[in-house]
Amino acid sequence: AQSVSQHNHHVILSEAASLELGCNYSYGGTVNLFWYVQYPGQHLQLLLKYFSGDPLVKGIKGFEAEFIKSKFSFNLRKPSVQWSDTAEYFCAVNAVSGGYNKLIFGAGTRLAVHP
Amino acid sequence: NAGVTQTPKFRILKIGQSMTLQCAQDMNHNYMYWYRQDPGMGLKLIYYSVGAGITDKGEVPNGYNVSRSTTEYFPLRLELAAPSQTSVYFCASSYSKDGQPQHFGDGTRLSIL
Numbered sequence: 001a002q003s004v005s006q007h008n009h010h011v012i013l014s015e016a017a018s019l020e021l022g023c024n025y026s027y028g029g030t031v032n033l034f035w036y037v038q039y040p041g042q043h044l045q046l047l048l049k050y051f052s053g054d055p056l057v058k059g060i061k062g063f064e065a066e067f068i069k070s071k072f073s074f075n076l077r078k079p080s081v082q083w084s085d086t087a088e089y090f091c092a093v094n095a096v097s098g099g100y101n102k103l104i105f106g107a108g109t110r111l112a113v114h115p
Numbered sequence: 116n117a118g119v120t121q122t123p124k125f126r127i128l129k130i131g132q133s134m135t136l137q138c139a140q141d142m143n144h145n146y147m148y149w150y151r152q153d154p155g156m157g158l159k160l161i162y163y164s165v166g167a168g169i170t171d172k173g174e175v176p177n178g179y180n181v182s183r184s185t186t187e188y189f190p191l192r193l194e195l196a197a198p199s200q201t202s203v204y205f206c207a208s209s210y211s212k213d214g215q216p217q218h219f220g221d222g223t224r225l226s227i228l
Contacts, residue, residue: 009155034216043119043205043219044158090157103217105150105157 002027004093006106013081013113021076021109023091032094033074034103035065039087047089050074061085086113117141121206121220128196128227136191136223138206146209147189148173148217149181151202158205164189196227 007022025031035047048059055067065076074091091106122137145166150158160173164183178200180192193200203224207217
């Protein structure tokens with residue numbers, strides 16, 4: 001069965017620190033990959049996505065993610081976090097199956113950034 | 116555009132009561148989804164629909180029912196509320212093509228007491 005693993009459930013950083021959140025998935029075929037962010041009390045918003053091409057994907061608010069096919073990974077990075085990045089981050093995988101747009105979500109990583 | 120609209124935002128139910136969570140989207144998306152979000156568990160798919168009149172079960176469908184009479188609306192029904200259904204429920208929609216991102220509503224926080 002397809003699954004998505006996020007390595008860290010809670011991350012605490014100071015402002016200006018660098019961020020890397022791990023995401024691994026289990027699926028041998030073609031995948032589309034997403035990172036969603038959920039700010040406190042809000043709905044999930046798309047941060048960035050990978051379909052094909054350049055494995056380094058840039059998203060909104062200075063976030064980027066790198067798809068490493070050989071490692072089945074899609075880690076999220078940001079060089080310098082801000083207090084406003086405090087949120088929960090979800091990695092999601094869509095296994096390309098010819099029409100059914102099903103997403104499998106990881107359990108989420110809760111990020112707290114202290115000023 | 117309003118995007119995906121969910122009502123109500125909060126609700127408290129007694130065990131055994133029933134209710135319908137409403138979801139509407141104005142983006143003409145074919146695909147719609149219902150998820151529940153529990154702490155530390157991510158999002159679990161309850162039901163999904165690939166178009167009007169077509170629905171199917173997700174990972175955790177027990178205790179829920181859905182209908183999709185039109186493209187815009189995708190209500191989720193709880194027939195006999197149980198404490199295990201205390202959760203935050205999110206509705207989402209997307210275009211049908213693989214890889215298109217899902218757009219989420221603001222969620223309904225439901226407590227069963």
